Amino acid sequence: MSDAELQEKPDLQIDQDQGNFSYPEDYAFDAGTGLTDKTIDYICDAKEDPDWVREFRKKALKVFDEKPLPTHWASKDLENIHFNDFRYYLSKGAKPKRSWDEVPDDVKKTFERLGIPEKERAFLAGVEAQFDSEAAYSNIKKAVAEQGVIFVGSREGLKDHPEIFKKWFGKVIPTADNKFSALNSAVFSGGSFIYVPKGVKVKHPLQAYFRINAENFGQFERTLIIVDEGAEVTYMEGCTAPKFDSVTLHSAVVELVAMKGAKIQYITVQNWSPNVFNLVTKRGLAHEESEIKWIDCNIGSRLTMKYPGVILKGRKARGEVLSIALANNGQHQDTGAKMIHAADETTSNIISKSISIGSGRATYRGLVHIPRHLKGCKNNTECDALLINTESRTDTYPAIVTRGDVSKVSAEQIFYMQQRGLSEGQAMSLSVNGFVNDLVRQFPMEYSVELKRLIDLEMEGSVG
Amino acid sequence: MKNALEIKNLKAGIGGTEILHGLNLTLPKGEVHAIMGKNGSGKSTLAKVMAGHPDYEVTAGDVQLDGKTILGLDPDVRAREGLFLAFQYPSEIPGVTIANFLRAALNARRPEGQEIDAVEYYNELYQKMDLLKIDRSFTSRAVNDGFSGGEKKKNEILQMAMLEPKYAVLDETDSGLDIDALKIVAHGVNSLRGPKLGILVITHYQRLLDYIVPDVVHVMVDGRIVKSGPKELALEMEKKGYDWVENLAVA
Ligand SMILES: Nc1ncnc2c1ncn2[C@@H]1O[C@H](COP(=O)(O)OP(=O)(O)O)[C@@H](O)[C@H]1O
Ligand SMILES: [Mg+2]
Numbered sequence: 001m002s003d004a005e006l007q008e009k010p011d012l013q014i015d016q017d018q019g020n021f022s023y024p025e026d027y028a029f030d031a032g033t034g035l036t037d038k039t040i041d042y043i044c045d046a047k048e049d050p051d052w053v054r055e056f057r058k059k060a061l062k063v064f065d066e067k068p069l070p071t072h073w074a075s076k077d078l079e080n081i082h083f084n085d086f087r088y089y090l091s092k093g094a095k096p097k098r099s100w101d102e103v104p105d106d107v108k109k110t111f112e113r114l115g116i117p118e119k120e121r122a123f124l125a126g127v128e129a130q131f132d133s134e135a136a137y138s139n140i141k142k143a144v145a146e147q148g149v150i151f152v153g154s155r156e157g158l159k160d161h162p163e164i165f166k167k168w169f170g171k172v173i174p175t176a177d178n179k180f181s182a183l184n185s186a187v188f189s190g191g192s193f194i195y196v197p198k199g200v201k202v203k204h205p206l207q208a209y210f211r212i213n214a215e216n217f218g219q220f221e222r223t224l225i226i227v228d229e230g231a232e233v234t235y236m237e238g239c240t241a242p243k244f245d246s247v248t249l250h251s252a253v254v255e256l257v258a259m260k261g262a263k264i265q266y267i268t269v270q271n272w273s274p275n276v277f278n279l280v281t282k283r284g285l286a287h288e289e290s291e292i293k294w295i296d297c298n299i300g301s302r303l304t305m306k307y308p309g310v311i312l313k314g315r316k317a318r319g320e321v322l323s324i325a326l327a328n329n330g331q332h333q334d335t336g337a338k339m340i341h342a343a344d345e346t347t348s349n350i351i352s353k354s355i356s357i358g359s360g361r362a363t364y365r366g367l368v369h370i371p372r373h374l375k376g377c378k379n380n381t382e383c384d385a386l387l388i389n390t391e392s393r394t395d396t397y398p399a400i401v402t403r404g405d406v407s408k409v410s411a412e413q414i415f416y417m418q419q420r421g422l423s424e425g426q427a428m429s430l431s432v433n434g435f436v437n438d439l440v441r442q443f444p445m446e447y448s449v450e451l452k453r454l455i456d457l458e459m460e461g462s463v464g
Numbered sequence: 465m466k467n468a469l470e471i472k473n474l475k476a477g478i479g480g481t482e483i484l485h486g487l488n489l490t491l492p493k494g495e496v497h498a499i500m501g502k503n504g505s506g507k508s509t510l511a512k513v514m515a516g517h518p519d520y521e522v523t524a525g526d527v528q529l530d531g532k533t534i535l536g537l538d539p540d541v542r543a544r545e546g547l548f549l550a551f552q553y554p555s556e557i558p559g560v561t562i563a564n565f566l567r568a569a570l571n572a573r574r575p576e577g578q579e580i581d582a583v584e585y586y587n588e589l590y591q592k593m594d595l596l597k598i599d600r601s602f603t604s605r606a607v608n609d610g611f612s613g614g615e616k617k618k619n620e621i622l623q624m625a626m627l628e629p630k631y632a633v634l635d636e637t638d639s640g641l642d643i644d645a646l647k648i649v650a651h652g653v654n655s656l657r658g659p660k661l662g663i664l665v666i667t668h669y670q671r672l673l674d675y676i677v678p679d680v681v682h683v684m685v686d687g688r689i690v691k692s693g694p695k696e697l698a699l700e701m702e703k704k705g706y707d708w709v710e711n712l713a714v715a
Contacts, residue, residue, distance in 0.1 A: 407558070411518070416555035418539040419515050419548075420569040420623060427540075430568055434559025434606065 034084045035187070037061065043089045043187060047155055052166070060175045060185030067179040075332055077303050081277055086249055088187040088220070144202060149233075150195040151206055154222045157193025164195050168226055172255040172285045172311070180279040180305075184220045184253040191221030191252065196231040196262075205234040205267070205444065223254040227262040227290075234265040236447065248276045250301075256284035258292050260314065265293045267447055271454050272301035274331055280306045283338070286346075288314030295443055296323040298333055299454050307365060309338030312346035319348040322443075324436050324451070326458060327360030336365035336397075337381075345376040350383075353436050357388045357428075357459075363395045386435045388428060407435070429459035466531050467493040469547075469631040469662055474525035476513045483509045485687040486525065491631065493530075494659040498673055499666045500698060501684030502706050507666045508552055509687075511635045515549040516542050529631065544573055546630030550620035550637050552666075557607040562619060563589065565607050566626050573627075592625040596652040614645030621652040631662045638672035650675030670702040683709045 040061055044054040069078045144151060150161060158165045175185040196202055227233050250272065258264050264284065272278050278301040284292035294308035310319030321337035339348035354362035368379045383404040385394040394406060409431045417427035432455050433440075440448045469491040476484045483506045491497050501507050513520045514527050516539035526533050534542045557565060566589065571579045593600060598618055608616050617637050624632050634653065638646055653663065653676050665676055673681070673695065681697040682689045690709050691697065701709070 410555070413555040413557060415515075415517055415539060416551065417557070417565075417569075419543050419551075420565070420627065421540050421543040421572040422568060423540050423572065424538075426568065426572060430560055430565070431557060434557055437559035 033087055035061070035064075035086070035088055039088050040186060043189065046089065047189065050159065050162075053158060056170070056175075057186050057188075060182050063176050064179060064182035064186055067176070067182055069179060074305060075303055075334060077332065078277075081249060083183075089189055144204075144206070147200045147202070148197040149200060149202060150193065152193050154188065154191040154193050154224065157224065161193065161195065164226060165193060165224065168255065168257050169224055170255075172257060172283050173253055173281050177281060180251045181253050181281040184222060184251050184281070188220045188222035188253065190219070191223040191254075192225070192235070193223070194225040194227075194233065194235065196225075196227045196233045198228040198259075199230045200228075201232040202234070205236045207236045219248075219250045219252070221252045223252070224257075225255070225264060225266070226257045227259065227264050229259045230261040231259075232263040234267065234444070236267040236269075248273075250276055250278045250280070252280045252282075254280070254282040256282075256292055258284060258286045258290035258317075260288045260290060262287070262290045263293075264291070265295065266308075267295040267443070269297045269299075269447055269451055269454065270301075271299045271458075272304070274300060274302055274328070276301045278304040278306065280304075282306065282308040284308075284310045284319070286310050286312050286314065286317035286319055288343075289316045290314065291318040291320070293320040294322070294337075295447070296321065296335070297447075297451055297454075298323070298325045298335055299458055300326075300328070301331060301333075303332045303334065305334045307336040307338050307367070309340065309367075310348065311340045311342060312348065313342050314346075315343045316345045316347075317343060318346070321350045321352070322439055323352045324354075324439065325352075325362050326355045326432070326455065327357065327362045328458060329358035329360055332361045332363070334363040334365065336363075336367070338367040339369065339379060341368075341370040341374055341377045341379075344374050346374070347378045348380075350379070350381040351439055352381075352383045353386070353439055354384075354394060355386045355388065355432050355435065356394050361394070363397070365397045384435070386432065388431075423460075425460035426456075429456045432459060465490065465492075465528070468528075468530070469493075469664070470526075470528045471510075471514070472526045472528070474510075474513070474522065474527060476509065476520055476522040476525075478509070478520050482523065483687050484513065487684075487688055489664075489682060489689055491662045491664050493630065493662045495679045496657060496663045496665060496676065497680045497682060498676075498678040498698065499664060499682045499684050499689075500670070500701055501666075501668060503668060505684045506687040507668070507684060508635055510684075511549055511552075511633050511666060514542075514633060515539055515547065540572070543627075543629075548624050548627055548629035548632040550617070550624060550632065550634040552635040552639065554608050554616045554620055556609045556611075558609050560607050561604050562607055562622070563603040566603075566623060569623070569627060589626065592622065595655055596622055596625060597648060598622055613640035614642070614648075617641060617645065617649050618652070621649055621656075625652065625656055629661065631664070632656075633664045633666065635666045636668065637665070638667055638669065646672065647675060670698045673698045685710055 037058060040057045044057065071078055152160070170185065173181050175182050194206060225233070225235060256264050256266060282294065286292045292310045296306065296308055298304050298306065308321050312319050319339050323335055323337065325333035325335045327333040333354060336352065337350040339350065341348065348368065350366060352364050354364060356362045362385060364383050366381055368381060370377045370379065383396055385406045386409065387394060387406065388409045396404065409428065413431060414424060414427045417430060418424060422430065433452055440451060471487055471489045474484050474487045475482060487510065499507055509520065513522060516537060522535055527535055529545055529547060534545060534547065567580065567585055574580065589603060590600060593602065608619060611619065620637065637649055641649065650672065657663065665672065665678060667673065678695050681693055681695060683691040683701060
């Protein structure tokens with residue numbers, strides 16, 4: 001940035017609130033606003049995409065243009081997304097970095113703001129953080145690489161490992177799955193590609209952070225994780241965006257493939273600012289005796305639509321979705337799970353907890369498909385909602401759940417806690433943490449701590 | 465007054481109906497006072513008004529803690545100033561263990577970044593539990609969730625012991641307790657008696673006062689204190705019944 005530019009924005013300050021920060025924009029590549037064939041060409045040229053990807057993107061753009069918004073069942077608020085106002089590609093132009101020292105300072109600052117403990121920062125060898133469209137930091141932990149694990153950005157994945165990448169890319173979630181998967185397929189950029197070879201059990205979770213840094217910018221990361229026979233991996237993504245006045249769009253696609261006997265655990269703890277449309281498609285394909293588990297925590301955003309799913313394709317495959325959604329004032333969390341049983345003795349488990357505050361709204365949508373001819377399939381669906389003050393609403397579609405409760409944080413309960421010296425915000429936060437506690441206990445320790453901190457921040461901010 | 469909880473000509477009510485009609489009471493630190501009164505005389509109203517329950521409005525008078533008014537302060541500020549209320553009907557907090565709840569309450573009294581050390585905390589907690597004869601497994605249960613009446617009241621006393629208030633108001637801590645539970649609760653309160661704590665025991669039976677022997681007994685009728693006296697007043701009340709004091713109130 002030149003001095004003159006800096007002077008034009010004299011009060012570019014870092015916000016004190018965690019996850020609420022932004023840095024000067026400095027983009028070597030910018031696709032401009034709007035979405036046409038030309039935008040796609042721009043992206044392909046900038047990214048030096050192979051021809052098959054260019055074709056893939058252009059086909060996807062057609063599908064996107066043709067598909068209507070799903071407003072016949074989903075929120076009409078989708079109509080407020082003005083697709084032509086967004087920038088679909090931004091790049092630092094930076095090559096993925098190999099060591100911590102080479103990471104740009106502003107990205108380091110991001111990690112600091114995210115409150116990643118010092119101990120874990122040393123561990124960042126296993127972290128790939130997303131700085132806008134491209135991976136600004138990418139360093140495969142030595143031990144992981146030695147085990148033959150591939151952990152790279154999606155761009156490197158499709159270029160350097162086309163044989164595995166092409167085999168599964170777009171197979172779990174076809175372009176035409178929904179309007180937003182089509183959008184992502186047209187303009188995707190960033191995200192991770194992971195391949196874990198047969199029998200390799202990756203000890204430490206692989207992590208990535210996504211961040212939206214520019215106003216009017218859509219972020220469309222694309223993640224593909226393939227875990228070969230008998231192998232295991234845990235992947236963690238965190239999302240955060242600085243607060244801008246205008247609407248921002250995040251539309252990711254995440255595809256997981258668990259081969260025979262493999263285990264994948266995919267953990268999301270996201271904390272979007274309240275102007276983000278967060279429209280994400282996540283699905284796993286579980287082969288025989290494999291296990292796919294989604295842990296999905298959604299805090300913030302203007303509208304989140306996300307229904308992680310598992311296709312249980314092989315005998316004895318197991319799918320699980322554990323989700324927590326927190327809808328604060330003015331926010332709508334439309335979340336749920338999809339379990340498609342396609343083989344005998346497959347089992348699925350869905351546990352969903354939603355919290356609605358003030359005018360916040362939480363909707364649960366569950367789809368469990370078990371064809372009659374299959375034998376020995378089981379599903380358990382539990383769906384609990386917590387309402388904080390009477391304006392809040394919660395809906396469940398369909399209403400078929402194994403167990404479901406709607407509870408309220410009463411004024412008496414808050415008064416009781418305040419009488420013990422807790423502020424109103426602390427009291428609410430404790431109630432919310434108590435409500436999700438039995439579910440959070442099943443999360444790996446460091447994520448439960450992070451989630452608790454996010455809930456605290458959210459609740460403290462929600463009282464006057 | 466520097467070392468007292470003072471209620472001066474307090475008028476307060478709910479939904480436009482006045483329930484406390486000018487109530488006066490002084491509880492010096494180090495003493496135990498009892499308020500006796502029939503159901504509906506306004507005892508819980510007094511407790512909640514002092515603690516700052518948002519549904520009640522105060523129309524006149526003052527409540528002072530060590531000479532400083534607490535009216536107008538948020539409930540949590542009053543609590544941190546040293547006022548504790550053992551509720552007649554304690555709330556349940558599902559999913560939050562007693563241990564975590566109490567730790568959060570203690571940390572709320574400390575400056576940020578100076579949270580209580582875990583070892584120090586559990587030492588203190590277990591010491592207090594031993595003192596109150598409460599089983600240690602108690603603390604890993606969610607606050608009041610599925611508790612019996614006796615367990616809820618024990619939990620209130622445990623919190624009082626941990627939070628070390630200057631003044632504690634116990635609202636019908638005896639109600640719904642069998643004699644064994646009553647003895648445990650009374651033992652707890654008695655073991656916390658001392659020069660640094662003023663206790664106001666609200667009850668509607670004399671029975672509790674056999675176990676927690678008060679320094680002063682106040683009789684409440686229709687939102688006012690109509691008679692105060694030494695501990696023998698409780699026995700007199702028991703013998704003569706409330707009609708006796710109701711007549712006093714009219715007179
Ligand atoms: N929430 C309320 N709304 C209206 N009236 C109330 C409410 N709570 C208590 N009252 C009335 O106030 C009076 C005193 O009640 P309370 O303080 O609970 O008495 P006590 O604790 O001595 O039994 C009673 O007449 C009761 O009906
Ligand atoms: Mg009462």
